[in-house]
Amino acid sequence: MQRTWSAGPGRLSVREGDITRLTVDAVVNAANSRLAGGGGVDGAIHRAAGIDRLQAACREIIREIGSLPPGEAVITPGFGLPARHIIHTVGPIWRGGANSEPELLGNAYRNSLALAHRHDIQTLAFPAISCGVYGYPVEDAARIALTVLKEGIEAGLVIEAVMVLHGEAAYDTWSRIAEDIL
Numbered sequence: 001m002q003r004t005w006s007a008g009p010g011r012l013s014v015r016e017g018d019i020t021r022l023t024v025d026a027v028v029n030a031a032n033s034r035l036a037g038g039g040g041v042d043g044a045i046h047r048a049a050g051i052d053r054l055q056a057a058c059r060e061i062i063r064e065i066g067s068l069p070p071g072e073a074v075i076t077p078g079f080g081l082p083a084r085h086i087i088h089t090v091g092p093i094w095r096g097g098a099n100s101e102p103e104l105l106g107n108a109y110r111n112s113l114a115l116a117h118r119h120d121i122q123t124l125a126f127p128a129i130s131c132g133v134y135g136y137p138v139e140d141a142a143r144i145a146l147t148v149l150k151e152g153i154e155a156g157l158v159i160e161a162v163m164v165l166h167g168e169a170a171y172d173t174w175s176r177i178a179e180d181i182l
């Protein structure tokens with residue numbers, strides 16, 4: 001299942017599936033601030049990329065920067081993934097919505113797009129950042145994500161962004177909101 005909308009010179013797609021299987025220039029990982037790997041999409045990306053090589057690359061970054069604050073993004077190779085690169089970003093943990101969650105979630109998407117642009121990445125796939133264990137209300141997250149992606153594509157930062165949703169219910173929600181925004 002996939003739907004695609006045009007946005008300025010590029011396009012934005014919403015599809016159902018497993019982000020680790022996508023052949024795109026880069027996939028975005030919903031990481032934690034220690035880049036330590038974990039459950040959810042982060043665990044799936046680590047397993048598919050190859051845990052040892054990806055963990056070594058992440059440890060090297062953490063040695064340099066200490067930790068990755070919410071809203072920021074860094075890049076590693078994709079190793080065993082079909083994607084050439086992984087952009088690791090950290091979404092906010094939902095604490096009721098009055099703790100800068102919307103701004104930090106927007107920054108996670110914005111900074112991932114900006115980093116992709118600096119690395120000549122033209123096709124970029126995102127998971128639903130913060131919508132798993134971090135507890136962000138899905139409809140609110142979808143509005144923020146799709147608005148930021150639309151603006152970034154219109155500005156020419158990437159040619160195509162793909163939101164990859166795990167499960168049909170999530171896909172239905174995101175494609176309804178995309179229909180509204182795009």
Ligand code: ADP
Nearest residue numbers: 018019030040041044128130131132133134166
């Ligand atoms: P966070 O800690 O940012 O909330 P999670 O990994 O817990 O991140 O969840 C983020 C979203 O990723 C959830 O909506 C979850 O259903 C989804 N997800 C989990 N595995 C995959 C996968 N292989 N491909 C795409 N999305 C996935």
